[in-house]
Amino acid sequence: MNSNSEIKNLLQKFVLNQCTPEETNEVIAYYKKNQLTDEFPTVEDIQNLLGEMPKMTEKTADDIFLNILSATKENQTTISIAPKKSNFKKYISIAASVVVLLGIGFAYQKGAFNTKSEPKFDFKSTDIVLQLENGNIQIISENNKVEVRDADGNIVGNQDGDKITYDNNSDLEKIAYNTIKIPYGKRFQLQLSDGTTVHLNSGTTLKYPVKFIPGENRQVFLDGEAFFDVAKDKKHPFIVNADNLNVRVLGTHFNVSNYAEDAATDVVLVEGSVGMYNVKEEFDANKNTVLKPGYKGSFNKQNNVIFTKPVITDIYTSWINGGLTFRNMTFKNIITKLERRYNVTIVNKNEKLANEKFNASFSDESIEKVMSYFNDIHGINYTIKNNQILIK
Template sequence: MNENSETQKLLHKFILNQCNLEESNEVVDYYRKNKLTTDFPTVEDIKILVDEIPEMDEATADKIFSKILISAKETESTAIETKKFPMFKYISVAASIIVLLSIGWSYQHGFFKQKNDLIINSNDITLQLANGDVQIISAGNKSQVTDSEGNIVANHNGNKIAYDTETPLEKLVYNTIKIPYGKRFELELSDGTIVHLNSGTTLKYPVRFIAGENRQVFLDGEAFFDVTKDKKHPFIVNADNLNIRVLGTHFNVSSYPEDNLTDVVLVEGSVGLYTANEKFDANKNTVLKPGYKGSFNKKDNHIETKPVITYVYTSWMEGRLTFKNMTFNDITKKLERRYNVTIVNQNKKLANEKFYASFGDEPIEKVLSYFNDVHGINYTIKNNEILIK
């Protein structure tokens, strides 16, 4: 083999694990000739022989990395066969390992990180399991949710996860789902309770509710609960410092960290409201009736109630935006969550203006156009940022 471009091409081919037996032997012969030794080449040896380390895309690297794992298993389970071609077996594995060098030091670390640590996009719906593992939930796919022992505890289909009522668990084990801005999702808990999750929401809940224990979940964001009736096991939603206790009913809870109030709107049944450090007492705590909203002030722990049109607070499940006597400042928060955008309002006078408006599943440009028509606001949109002057 001559030391020319053909040599380098063959060395590159060797690094990419594309050599056949004859070509691999040719590389070994070349190595021995240049190193004046009978030893087999090491990773560093081959690196020195290659003028330029070949580049490859991530897909190619993934395939070759898989070959490394397969080759390692084969080496372990076929020791007798390996004795027939010891040199080729050694070179085959060595060539595969050298792939890591071909993608550079920085990518090498990133490559292993992709294998061990999930790369999560800010737009991904994620499900954190009891053992800390995180799964990305794609609305267009189907998948299964398993526990630490590999038992199937739930099934994911499209925009919903349904938990198994027959899950063989005897202690409370929690999953946590996070919905990013711009998306909505639905859960069916192990007792049959349906939970609609709005954008920017996190819910922590048991994989299975345990007999003799309250059915308690933890909410950060907004959700509509259709709770399965069970008089023996009260259903409690913990929303920061507020507890919402029900036996079986339909209600909406909005408790975003950036909001001053936690709003609970009751559609059907009854709910009791009390602070997290209190014990529920139906005679002392606030009890809502259908058609009422309870607003919990996070600063002073005070609860106020008033009658409302419940649809205003639940229409988001249908993809609608409904504003009733709402300040523009609060409206921008809802728009940011709904459309996954950042809104910078430099019009301070506009911030406290109140509006009545309702929109369907429409692009944000149409929503802004409405405010431009009624108030003449001046705005610009660049990427995902909206500037209002």
């Protein structure tokens, strides 16, 4: 593990019981090198947390930690395991981080996670993750109704189920960013401090200010797909950064799709107007592409060329209410969308299907019904087992 971000990523995977044997050995090697301290939780601590964060069985926790102990003893590393501490319980109540199981006190006091670099997020996890400005991680449960606090403990908003609403009356005087990461199979909503509502699709990351500061642009950073209902503010343009593309608005409804695997970033305008331009440029309404309602602008990621055409906007926004729509879409692209939507793995052994194009629309249907449709209408043979779909 050569960087703090790699360490953090592996510790998260370790707690979620997702490490390969090789990665587990890396975790062991890390603790052997740095030595465990009395802040490190015991196996009993881990077991007591299972009811709050049921990620691994008691036997698995026992086996892994005993493996660490035996491995370190073999190498004559001194280990100090303290009895359970009362202050460890406070981390249960906030469930602020999956790395709590490895001792937040140890990790942060030693400065292991003091880094601005982003750890790789596993979108096939089941957790919605909120990362604060200082790198602290909180797990968002869609069943919660709780206050949202910043790294200093100040209340900056409220979560009610599948939506977080940020407060414009907080005392923040400088930009502080939160980053929310939505795994496959889930959707979420944000109401930003200016009143803008953002619907986040599965497999999406959004970085945004906890509070917009007067005199500065309202800028957010998107990887994935989101629908924006932007609060009007003529003095403060709202800018969505999608890698090399900026989308600039004052107040409007539009959808941005910017998944890493897609060849283009698509912007679909429902109402109002938006400007599209390269991040290296300054916006100029006379030179840059300005979309009209009912149009889609596609930004080619290779040559930075923007192409526009009229579209039926409902096709691109039906996902907000659980819909799925495919129009003249290749089967390999359909597979990608299904994997994100349902958090499944699809293995296609019928290579002839990959580039065939299909049209289909679904409401909020299960993956079983979607696949049954493709079988009934197009004769696609498949099996489903343990969240894996094999197409024969």
